[in-house]
Amino acid sequence: MLSFRTTGFNGYAVKYSPFFDSRIACAASSNFGLVGNGRLYILNLTPQGIVAEKWFDTQDSLFDVTFSESNANQLAVASGDGSIKLFDATLNDFPIRQWREHTREVFSLSWNLVDKNIFASSSWDGNVKIWNPTAPQSLRTINIGSCTYSVAFQPSSPTVLSAVSSDGFMRVFDLRAPEPSAEIAKTRVSPGEVLTQDWNKYRPSVIATAGVDRSIRVWDLKMPSMCQTELVGHEYAVRRIAWSPHWQDVVLSASYDMSVRVWTDGSAQAGGAGPGTGRLLGVMDRHTEFCAGVDWCLFGGEGWAASTGWDEMVWVWDVGSTMGSR
Template identity: 55%
Template sequence: MSMLEFRTQGYNPYAVKYSPYHDSRIAVASSANFGIVGNGRVFALNLTSRGIEVEQTFDTNDAQYDLAWSEINENQLIVACGDGSIKLFDIGVKDFPVMNFHEHKRETFSVCWSPITKDTFISSSWDGSVKLWSPTRQHSLRTLPIGSCTYSTAFQPSNPSIVSAVSSDSQIRIFDLRTPASAKYHLTTMIPVHGGPATASSAAPLPQGLPPSQPAEVLTHDWNKYRDTVIATGGVDRVIRTFDIRNPAAGPLSVLPGHDYAVRRLVWSPHASNVLLSASYDMTVRLWDDPGAALPDAAAAAATPGHPVPPAVGRQLGVMNRHTEFATGVDWCLFGAGGWVASVGWDERVFLWDANMLLQGP
């Protein structure tokens, strides 16, 4: 399986993102000493005829856990740091961040830029909060309390007012910023990732071979780009699940078991409604077919408490096992034929490869 490779010498990557503007530009957030102690480094990389080359690097005093490209300036990106700060870097401005946002009291673990209005971004932290920011203002616009370590936050791809978060308490939370702040700080929906259907007595049978669900930390989630009420989650219990936020009590639409250790990052394809990629502490990146994508929209709504519908079981399309340490990040290229992805791991390696190659086997 042919792939391009880059080495982040001395730094262990935590996240990789393709530019929303260029298919040849990616950025990697990384940390010295696996993020335990020491500084961080952002690598802005260019894909050239000579291979992957460094366009710019930025160092931070603390580890880096996530990053997001600006949606309004092709040369800017934000980085989530271990000291609780978020730094905005500009590839044309060397060495120092052009903005520094620092309200989180513990590690900032996730950042996401609004893909629609493009004028805000969000962050989540181990301090148990999600914050909404403008890139031009020092202080946050809004704080959404979660109450437990919040590993991942995201904007719904089609509605700039809807924000999601997953956390160590095994819940998906959905916030609608249009609701009054007095009403639960904009919280509109909570879905227990490991709760199953609403009542245990009427629980749908679990697919064969799947262990009963126990609450476990949820480390990652992503919105489906084509079915804008569907979210995929992954975490410590190794199973990827998809949910429809219109029916929080129904339990998962589908389950995708297969990873041997925690699922660290997952991302839906921007090219197909049924395909997602995941990166895991088992050192693999896996490509999945989500059968829930084929279900009629009414299927989720039909799962009433008295008649639960068992989750569909996803199909693993292929495994990329070239990483030799935890696989920590994965992202899809928005452009081109529809298969190019980037993956990173604690082995100091960045791989660029065609996910379609997985369909032909390892």
């Protein structure tokens, strides 16, 4: 394992670059994000370990980060003051663009993998907004009506995105639909607040959700009213989940119980095993405080991932060695 200490700043999100296998971004906040500054780290994996290539300080906490899919050096961060800032790794000090339309904390960002000129944000103000990084204002606002913890574009679609929120619902939207909402599906996925979601990279209609009730649930939008698989084992709320880009059935989860867990939903098991056969494959327990972020490396050997948490640590580790025998 490799590690990096974000001294004085508690990690909230970590993301691998879609262009460089050695570059990782970490969004972090002082004082656990309750008050104070934020810091965006741009980290490099080197033969000598993880080193900070650059960092940018912000006046408020940072809760999420996403790399641009169209510019290898640009990345956006979600801030506690309601702003979204776009930084360029080749420049110093200041963001190259800033938007201030959300009225509460911005908690999630998602860059579109197909239409690489747009990204989405979600906020505690109950709104999802669509942005072009060159435009001074948002392109569209979708009102959710309750605190929206996560927004995510469907990986193979230029127009479909989903949002999960404090009311326990997952909503799916198609931007081709007319105003105001473009909602095409709405499913109650939890009795409590839903904090995180991720689309499966191989099965376009499959999405996983998780939150304060500690369970990870896998849904197929072809049958949106029925949970396909429920993965139970975390002791506290699940803060972040991420489907593998290498294995269609494997999902990572980061939890307030200080662990990162590796699961299979059972869809790839031999013998035709299907929904309901998910199980735990392994646990990474190096974090000593709430684990808030996790992401997969797209490159190299299958199974490398990064995680971050409130213990001021970023870990890079081999998920394959954690999974053991499948």
